[in-house]
Amino acid sequence: xxxxxxxxxxxxxxxxxxxxxxxxxxxxxxxxxxxxxxxxxxxxxxxxxxxxxxxxxxxxxxxxxxxxxxxxxxxxxxxxxxxxxxxxxxxxxxxxxxxxxxxxxxxxxxxxxxxxxx
Numbered sequence: 001x002x003x004x005x006x007x008x009x010x011x012x013x014x015x016x017x018x019x020x021x022x023x024x025x026x027x028x029x030x031x032x033x034x035x036x037x038x039x040x041x042x043x044x045x046x047x048x049x050x051x052x053x054x055x056x057x058x059x060x061x062x063x064x065x066x067x068x069x070x071x072x073x074x075x076x077x078x079x080x081x082x083x084x085x086x087x088x089x090x091x092x093x094x095x096x097x098x099x100x101x102x103x104x105x106x107x108x109x110x111x112x113x114x115x116x117x118x
Contacts, residue, residue: 027098029071034094
């Protein structure tokens with residue numbers, strides 16, 4: 001199963017040269033029976049990031065879990081689509097991700113106001 005990216009492909013948000021890296025909220029979920037494997041993979045990922053920091057999205061928050069659940073979220077900054085694919089492949093088939101691009105509300109409000117003036 002491919003990682004989900006709500007709102008289309010990441011590169012649609014990065015088409016313009018002046019576009020900053022896209023920030024995403026990554027929701028994750030796993031089967032509780034795979035908990036140990038997910039912890040092991042997370043530790044491996046930390047080591048891989050030291051060797052090749054651009055291979056995966058950049059963490060911009062702590063990893064949060066939902067109380068009493070086997071799901072959670074983390075915020076990432078993404079340079080290119082391949083980083084999401086690499087992260088997804090690293091955890092496959094033990095963890096499922098959904099990536100949602102996020103934007104600062106002030107910037108989206110300004111864009112909407114500008115659009116409404118036309």
